[in-house]
Amino acid sequence: MALGGPNGDAGGDDEVGGGIFADINITPLTDIFLVLLIIFMVTTTAIAEAGQEKGGFKVNLPKGGKGEVSAVPQxxxxxxxxxxxxxxxxxxxxxxxxxxxxxxxxxxxxxxxxxxxxxxxxxxxxxxxxxxxxxxxxxxxxxxxxxxxxxxx
The missing domain is CATH 3.30.420.270 (Nucleotidyltransferase; domain 5)
Known part of the structure; x- marks a missing residue:
């Protein structure tokens, strides 16, 4: 659908000129989002599995006072x-x-x-x-x- 011709008129279908088109093709954008989603899913799964074996990310935890430890029934x-x-x-x-x-x-x-x-x-x-x-x-x-x-x- 042409919005305007070279001299500003709306023109008909017989016009072959260089009009401005309002259509945007979102297929490549969707493909990029799907690829990024797959990459994030794979990396988070790898991080989660590594966390089970090695304890996850290394974090320096703050030191706190000794808590009251209750005896566990045996x-x-x-x-x-x-x-x-x-x-x-x-x-x-x-x-x-x-x-x-x-x-x-x-x-x-x-x-x-x-x-x-x-x-x-x-x-x-x-x-x-x-x-x-x-x-x-x-x-x-x-x-x-x-x-x-x-x-x-």
């Missing part, structure tokens, strides 16, 4: 064998030694979780007895370990 695993014996840390313990072990753990951290790992053949009463020993020594966080995917028989 698990104490108690295995109960099929014959009813209790095992902690690979040592077979009788009830009195088990009570002392619970007392020592309570002295270090009262929030310790006692994880009871009982064999399937252990009577329920024995599991409860070990849990009551732990509870009697002040360890109130008790858990029973199970095998994943068990839906019963």
């Amino acid at each position: 698990d104490l695993a108690v295995a109960i064998l099929a014959d009813g014996r209790a095992v902690i840390g690979g040592k077979v313990l009788d009830d009195e030694a088990l009570r002392r072990a619970f007392g020592e753990v309570r002295g270090r951290n009262a929030d310790t979780v006692v994880l009871v790992q009982a064999d399937e053949g252990v009577p329920h009463g024995r599991v409860v007895q070990v849990m009551e020993l732990a509870r009697g020594e002040g360890l109130a966080r008790l858990a029973i370990a199970t095998r994943a995917g068990g839906g019963g028989r």
Whole structure:
């Protein structure tokens, strides 16, 4: 569409002169933007993957005062064998030694979780007895370990 001819008239279609055109071709501009987008996507992915292996960018962090570090509760695993014996840390313990072990753990951290790992053949009463020993020594966080995917028989 011609906006004006050489002598200022709007002219018709039969005019072949050098008029001013208002159309802009944005295809090359779109191509450039798409190429830049792909470049940014590739570089940010490379930076993110490098960050997982090497810790990302090196930043000098400001020094601060020491924060209050709270004790993280630890698990104490108690295995109960099929014959009813209790095992902690690979040592077979009788009830009195088990009570002392619970007392020592309570002295270090009262929030310790006692994880009871009982064999399937252990009577329920024995599991409860070990849990009551732990509870009697002040360890109130008790858990029973199970095998994943068990839906019963």
